[in-house]
Amino acid sequence: MRLGPQPPLGFAHRGARLEAPDNSLEAFTRALAAGAQGLETDCRLSADGEVVCAHDASVGSGLRRRKVRDLDTADLARLGIPRLADVFASLGSAFELSVDAQEVAVIEPLLAVVGAAGATDRLWLCHPDLEVLRGVRASTAAHLVHSRRSERLTAPHERHAHDLAAAGIEVMNFHHSDWTAGLVSLFHRFGIRAFAWDAQETRHLRRMLEIGIDGLYCDRPDRLVATLGEWTAGPASAGPPPTGT
DSSP: OOSSSSOOEEEEETTTTTTSOTTSHHHHHHHHHTTOSEEEEEEEEOTTSOEEEOSSSEESSGGGOEEGGGSOHHHHHHTTOOBHHHHHHHHOSOSEEEEEESSGGGHHHHHHHHHHTTOGGGEEEEESOHHHHHHHHTTOOSEEEEEOOGGGOSSOHHHHHHHHHHHTOOEEEEEGGGOOHHHHHHHHHTTOEEEEEOOOSHHHHHHHHHTTOSEEEESOHHHHHHHHHHHHHOGGGTOSOOSOO
């Protein structure tokens, strides 16, 4: 059973990244236009201390690649990398936002940008280090998400779920292939939501919904929106199992 009465959340992973450069304003705009209720991005700090949306530590191509932390926002903008503040300025804040903090130093300024946009209650802050999340809990009302592969946990699943609940961390985010119905149920028993990343095919999305997953990350906003819509409408609208997706 899914945790709570809310329908599952759907996040467009790095925006509509198959249609536009990932983490770009265009990719985010296209994802929302496709009906995505949430965006996923990655954040780092620029040389001038701004929060920017970039997954990799280095940007550019070939021998011209440079580290994000060595470039200011004007240089990064020329490479199509926006500030997080630009995302809110262009698109508003009426969407869920999942952010992978790619460095610990970005978390405090990130929270400030999100707070200034009035979007703290729609932020899902992700990090692989449980101790980092524990340290953040007292300073924000944002949702905190522990993102990790199942085999890299240092404690058994039940103990880990207990530790998340005790620390006020609301979500466990595994790769979709790590989740089973029993594992979702275990985390739900501790009041922890279950999110699944890299669920790209319709069959993967449907399987996650069938076992009670609370949030999904997908590179295809159109596929994500359609599958969630079918699920919310009920089994009768879903049609037969897909053959090629």
